[in-house]
Amino acid sequence: MTEAFLLAQAVEFDVASNIAFAIISIVMLYSAFKMVTTGNVVHAALYLVIVLAASAAVFILLGSDFVGATQILVYIGAIIVLFLFGIMLTKAQLGDDDSVASEKRSMGALVGTLLFVVMAFALVDTFGNDEINFGDPEPIAFTPSTVDASDLPTPVREALFISADAGEVELTQAQFDTLEPEVQRRVPGAEVFGNNKQIADAIFSQYIIPFEAVSVLLLAALIGAIVVARKE
């Protein structure tokens, strides 16, 4: 593949991801706005679901599929259910927030706007047009291995001209290099897509103490919630 082709591919990827970003952010901000202004408590919870799903989409767009999956599992799966329980157990009263003094509301809007203006100024001033580079196509790591031909995915076999009943075949780096990147991912022994491995390595080595602290925190929160909420 030539440099120009790679560049064209990167630009195409960028346009597609920018369109995705635009759609996601419009949906997210509209839902967030409705969430903080709607009078219906249950609707607010459902708008929160949309915001959380959209931010999971943003995480996946940024290449952090693990965080996106965790977001969906923990937030949408567990926290929203907690919120709905909280709404039901408190009889969803105070649904209509029309009684909020308009003075309080305008003060809140003022504080929010000021906060955003200050943050936006600082961000634009500091980071300007700094690009996030994920486009640079690094070669996919591969460890040569001997595999049974029938275990190979069909696209790999077709590209390497190996028949399904060839028995044990040895895959070499030279053979691997001839494959297209999408096909390379499917070869046994190729580096797995995504950064889950690095995240796991980081959590269980460098960040092992914070990780254990979080587990103790969750235990303490569990016991604390039971103690606080139980009837005497």
Place this chain on the structure above:
Amino acid sequence: MILNQFLLLAAVLFSLGVYGVLTRRNGVLVLMSVELILNAVNINLVAFGAFQDNVQGDVFAVFVIAVAAAEVGVGLAMVLLMYRNRKSIDFSEVDMMRG
């Protein structure tokens, strides 16, 4: 994609969360707005992680998600306790410690 588009998105989300915390009186809705704020922070963490091309942003985002789960658990327990004692979850009525 430029870094700032994610950071500005998170800034808008953060500001909306602050607006929600300030104007809502229903305790459950205040907690939901806090979730909005935490999510904005998470977007920032992941965006910086992608920007610097390391996984530390992702790791911290996962920690923030875990802490948010703990916070919601305890917070909702406190709202329930408040409802049981006062038959109301209006945060603007809680002024016992007002100076």
